[in-house]
Amino acid sequence: MKPDVKVKIGELELKNPLMTASGTCGYGDELGTYFDVSMLGAVVSKSLTLKPKIGNEPPRVAEVACGMLNSIGLANIGVSRFIDEKIPRLDELGALVVANIAAKRVEDYVSLAEILAANKSVRGLELNLSCPNVKEGGIEFGTDVKTLSSIVKLVRKVFPRTLIVKLTPNVTRIGDFAKAAETEGADGVTVANTYVGMAIDINSMMPKIHTVTGGLSGPAVKPLTMARVFQVSKSVSIPIVASGGIFTWQDVVEYMIAGAAAVEIGTALFTKPDVPSGLLNGIEAYAAGRKLEKLSDLTGSLRFERDNVPHMDRH
Amino acid sequence: MKPDVKVKIGELELKNPLMTASGTCGYGDELGTYFDVSMLGAVVSKSLTLKPKIGNEPPRVAEVACGMLNSIGLANIGVSRFIDEKIPRLDELGALVVANIAAKRVEDYVSLAEILAANKSVRGLELNLSCPNVKEGGIEFGTDVKTLSSIVKLVRKVFPRTLIVKLTPNVTRIGDFAKAAETEGADGVTVANTYVGMAIDINSMMPKIHTVTGGLSGPAVKPLTMARVFQVSKSVSIPIVASGGIFTWQDVVEYMIAGAAAVEIGTALFTKPDVPSGLLNGIEAYAAGRKLEKLSDLTGSLRFERDNVPHMDRH
Amino acid sequence: MAGKSFLETAVTVNTRKVAEQTFISTFRSPRISALVEAGQFVMASFPGTIDPLLPRAFSVCDVEDDTLSLLYVAVGRGTRKISELMPGAELILNGPLGNGFPERESGRKIWVAVGGSGAAILPILSRSAKRVGSEVRFFYGARTMSQLVPFKEATNIAHATDDGSAGFHGNVVGLLKQELRRDTPEMLFGCGPTPMLVSMQKEFGTKIPTYLSVETPMACGMGLCQGCPIKKSDSVDYYLACKDGPVFRSTEIEFEVKP
Amino acid sequence: MAGKSFLETAVTVNTRKVAEQTFISTFRSPRISALVEAGQFVMASFPGTIDPLLPRAFSVCDVEDDTLSLLYVAVGRGTRKISELMPGAELILNGPLGNGFPERESGRKIWVAVGGSGAAILPILSRSAKRVGSEVRFFYGARTMSQLVPFKEATNIAHATDDGSAGFHGNVVGLLKQELRRDTPEMLFGCGPTPMLVSMQKEFGTKIPTYLSVETPMACGMGLCQGCPIKKSDSVDYYLACKDGPVFRSTEIEFEVKP
């Protein structure tokens, strides 16, 4: 018997736990060339801003061991064109749309949420808080618990459907941030965005990324994000969406055992844009082999002893 | 002409920037089987504790993409046996010895430093602060700036020779920690220890490491530590020792360009225990090709524009 | 507008060393071969490993029946690894990607300048020119003779080498300038290292309809990552090299040259 | 005490499939071959790649002139990759490492139980037994017949299969128990999966001098990382499987069995 693979985040029901990660699938429609995107649990848009953004100067991407660095600088067509041009296309393709938003000012997050709340095709909102906060001298929104709380609180007021907060991993105790998001009414948290990294071309002696540092993604970050998913799962009871280095169905299962309800596939799409369909087959077969009725029974099923974990209390 | 490859950290002069990383070379003597360890800038011991420690239950190591997780639990023979058995052997081999110490109580760091100060073969001390602080409920010493400051201050009083503070990368702003170490009189900082990571065996549904989470090392962490070396170099003026994923001579050059004065080789020794000698040839040839008089001219030679770096002020 | 693309497990037919560090490998890849046009590219990745992780971009060099070939200079981890593929070994290809060179009509006079691995486009352009009956001349530059790939099928190739060991003594732009004193093409195509394209844009861009195939780092090659910006000449905005290019009209783009 | 070890770039001579998923590969590795003893191991790693990153441990299966062979079950990334090495391809070997089985004297009666990839030690033990003139009997277990490697040179092998498809119907410990009713060896060696070793320790450890070759995850294989602890039976402390073992007297160690 086929196991039930549905997943719920807030009121939103996904047909399976596989989502695309923001910024790694264009606006979702490009993937249609390679597979039927309606098979996905959800398509998450590139981070949208109020006005279109041209993004950073090149070079924007560089390969490193088992990963890549990027510094795209939120290049995107802006929320209006997204609604006018992309949503109809995604509706046509039968994709369930989650809009990811980013801003440099708190007010802009709220405006974006209001605009997107008005469009019923936008079934969920994911807040990207890994952006420099202009008021606070460029410190990322997501690295200060108070700022995070205030944004989530304000956005929660204007966006009635599923609200997911995407956490930055570049903090000492990510559990505190997850807890704050939960307290302010988020329906879920995505763990995690990219890690601050850097690479240098030793011939030119210049950084390989124009902005010097960039965000690390890919298999290299999987163990790091795995630990954070586990830690967050001990801090909150809202669903966790895992994002970091998912390339195989085994990676999906591993994240679910660690505590994730759903996952986002990012960098893997660059090599194999049709990878989600293969992953679904893999996890269904695993769940069937384990005779699981519901795939979601995997979530948080790690067999471990609390006493073995150093300073478990801190998580 | 051969470039001058000497490096100074505090009063200590290393014949070249290549050191071994604590915990990845036993006590240094085992490496003698594979190459002449007197060629190294320094040999850094396994973290020593006041009493011998048997360490954690297995499994203690697991491979992940481009890296490994470990949770050895400070298994070591204790400071007395190190002095009695290992120092004479290292002296015989002509190795320059830096002792790395770890403890769960502030007082113990001081006692260890006193004991090692009395032995003239110990030319430098490296403080491993990635240990659970028993008094503070298991939070790592190295994740709290105040605790770090107080340990460095106390150790500085009793250890007159070169003192290096090894920083944990698992914090939001590593520059603050480096700055604190410098303020309290450290001669250098090592950037960085391992990153909290985790892996799960999806068949047994158990963690691949007994303590559930472990420390990630290897090429996977190189871009992360590279960014931290760069950030720390903008925060302090004492020498930086880079540690993270060094496998090739190009990695050494890259870290030096980012801001490191010296480097530590860790996980790479497990595959090729004689790797340091090859690295030295590589960096010498690179320096000669660039017509550098001193290899140390590479340190911090990154060609970048300050304005390109997002929130540079925060570093 | 780019058309339909496929993700195809291609099978290595053979690999030949054709010049210093330079190889041509042929792969059985029926779906991509059937559609690819001159100037389009594929993203190649290795099954079963994450080293290297990202796919690599290669212009398609030639097509024959259900096979296509790639010409590459084995400089890094990806290209060295391709050069070592045994017949029968698999390589994952995503393509055809991007927009090729503009349609060629019968009788049109086209000059094509290529340099280094940019020579990859020579065979496929030569073949399509023959098919549509346009008149094509190639100008092919390299540092030295040993780096020049001897193309047997293609005719009408003038060589330039920096050291004068074969053909014109100087770079390919110098050779073009010399030839332009005698004759002028209707269109000029360029494919090669960025400095060569920059120089072509400067020298000929406003005088002759010039089309350049640009190279930028690419993570995906299909518009997913926004990693491959190339400055628009007429506004403060970027094209994506992979989707809007890699072939651009020279007047449409600006090269951001590093100091 | 382990002796001198070398890091040697070994060259693949050939690879043969010898049973289901099981291979024997031979490598030219003169320095390690010259020194290795039965029960010692090598750490094998791949030049020029970081996938996989860590070296893998393999007991040396046999030695002939300047070559040595490894027997392995191709289960993961490392072993699969070794099975695909072409003749002439390089593999980095670090060895010989660890302590082998105790010295065998002429006339000594030794029984050896092996299971799964533990069968690797059979040829080298058989060869050294012949040399010193000791009398060795092998007991070789597997799940089913197709997983049994047919060793031609070695004689005196009794088989056990879980499904009864060859030899004794049951596991190798069951077979040993049956044979022990008729005869008793002076020493008993064991090499195979941990549950088999646990069972040997329990059944025979206190009755016969028993030596077990243990398997633990290993990052370095040479005492650098402290990653391979194995519990001492007589104190709250650990041996290192790589340096103090991998062969231990059964009474010296305790297996920490997971619930």
Ligand SMILES: Cc1cc2nc3c(=O)[nH]c(=O)nc-3n(C[C@H](O)[C@H](O)[C@H](O)COP(=O)(O)OP(=O)(O)OC[C@H]3O[C@@H](n4cnc5c(N)ncnc54)[C@H](O)[C@@H]3O)c2cc1C
């Ligand atoms: C549209 C397009 C078509 C191309 N066609 C060809 C071709 O036909 N033949 C050929 O030999 N090369 C071609 N290249 C360049 C080719 O993609 C790189 O040379 C190749 O990626 C180098 O790979 P590597 O693994 O050997 O080098 P590595 O140094 O290991 O590559 C490391 C990283 O740097 C990037 N990179 C390195 N060099 C370049 C470069 N010159 N351009 C873009 N990215 C680079 C790679 O994408 C990779 O992520 C093309 C590039 C583009 C964008």
Ligand SMILES: Cc1cc2nc3c(=O)[nH]c(=O)nc-3n(C[C@H](O)[C@H](O)[C@H](O)COP(=O)(O)OP(=O)(O)OC[C@H]3O[C@@H](n4cnc5c(N)ncnc54)[C@H](O)[C@@H]3O)c2cc1C
């Ligand atoms: C002293 C010793 C001798 C060995 N001799 C042999 C032999 O002769 N033939 C043989 O087939 N195998 C032998 N093994 C086991 C062998 O090292 C593993 O089977 C092998 O590492 C699996 O590698 P892989 O890359 O195919 O698997 P992967 O699953 O890709 O390995 C991933 C990681 O898990 C570890 N690992 C996985 N399985 C084991 C295991 N059973 N034991 C220890 N670590 C493991 C590896 O070290 C590696 O880091 C020996 C192990 C030890 C410790």
Ligand SMILES: Cc1cc2nc3c(=O)[nH]c(=O)nc-3n(C[C@H](O)[C@H](O)[C@H](O)COP(=O)(O)O)c2cc1C
């Ligand atoms: C090229 C690129 C662009 C990205 N853009 C965004 C973005 O706009 N908004 C966002 O929230 N995350 C963005 N991310 C982060 C991814 O959504 C994802 O969380 C991260 O890459 C980790 O997953 P992965 O290892 O599977 O790629 C981007 C990642 C990459 C590689």
Ligand SMILES: Cc1cc2nc3c(=O)[nH]c(=O)nc-3n(C[C@H](O)[C@H](O)[C@H](O)COP(=O)(O)O)c2cc1C
């Ligand atoms: C097995 C292992 C044991 C380690 N033990 C210690 C230790 O005792 N003390 C310490 O300060 N760092 C320890 N480290 C961290 C290393 O010294 C080094 O900082 C880290 O591994 C990053 O470098 P690498 O990627 O080159 O290994 C250990 C690392 C490994 C892999």
Ligand code: FES
């Ligand atoms: S390479 Fe990804 S958008 Fe062009």
Ligand code: FES
């Ligand atoms: S495997 Fe490293 S000490 Fe044994």
